[in-house]
Each structure stands twice: as structure tokens, then as C-alpha cells.
Amino acid sequence: MGAMAPSPPHSHRGRLRGFLGSLLGMLVVAYFGYHAVQGDRGVLALARLNKEIEHARSILDERKAEEAILQARVTRLSPESLDRDLLDERARSMLNRVRPDELIIRLDDK
Template identity: 50%
Template structure:
């Protein structure tokens, strides 16, 4: 009976440290690999950088459009821009101009050469 008692005492001495280490390993694993862990943080930071670049692109496009709108206001009307927009929207052209209509996706050299005469 002495051996069983010795095994029971040794198991009791080892059990708590093993449980403690298991808990530490569990939380350490999830701190790195979990949904809110270090790897997820790196991925989110990459997405934030990508979206910030996209926001800058959209802001630049907005400022360009805002500048065009400003030029089309009555107080600051730019005649060249007005003529360009009117021709584009209404399809007008002068008698001495040649209008070339290309399909939107067909900008190849053969398509362009076909319209040169």
C-alpha cells in the first residue's frame, strides 16, 4: 500500500502545476491565434491601411469633382468646361469635326486604325 500512497502524493504534487501551466498555455495560445489575438491585430492593421488609402483616393476624386462643379457655377463659369460638358452630354459637334465612336472596351490598335481614313 505504500507505493499507491506515494503515487497519490506525487500525483497531487504534480497536478496543480500541470493544471496551472495548461491554463497559461491556453491563454497564451489564444492571445496569439485567437479572434482578437496578435495575428488578428496585424491583419486588421493591414486592412486599416488599405482602407485609409482607399479613403484618400475617394477624397481626391471628390475634390476633383468639387473643382469641376465650382467651375460650372454661374459666378465662376469656365466657358471651355461648359462647352466640353455640353458637347459630351448633348452629342453636339461642329460641321468640320469628325466624330469617332468607339466601343468602350475596344481600344486596340486595329480598332483605332479602322477609324483612321
């Protein structure tokens, strides 16, 4: 058998360029893949934002319910539909007044 002739240097360069090109391509894909998941606008950030939105919506629903209750009380105190019992209760509470024939029972606010 004959001795193997040394391969021309351009074939090593060609393989090296192919390898480096593939490596560079994989690095670019890995970089963008990482940022698609972990980045500021990635999948995990989107999930975190969706959770924050859901929490904010639940708080908004609670506030709307509180507002509806307060609005109903305001409506009952308006001149068009005055609730005399509520007016009497609020006036006594704000002025700290009672009638002599009333009994006061204090409840601790805990």
C-alpha cells in the same frame, strides 16, 4: 542494510497532487497563451486588422483625391465662376452636337 520501509500512501498522493496542479497550471497558461496569439482578439488578429485599416485608409485617400477633382469641376460649372469652355465641352458631349467646321477624332476607350 535494512529493507526500505514502504512509503506512506499520503506522500504519493501529495506528489501526484503537486504534479497535477503543475500540469493544470501549464495547461491554463498554454490555453491563454494560444488564444493571446491565435484568438479572435489575439496578436495575429490585431496585425490583420491593422493591415485592413491601412488598406482602407489608402482607398479613402484615393477617393478624397477623386472628390477634390470632381469638386473643382463642379466649382468651375457653378454660376459664380462659370468656365465657358468646360460648359461648352459638357453640353456638346451630352447633346452629341458639333459645329460644321469642327473635326472629330474618336479615341477608343481601352
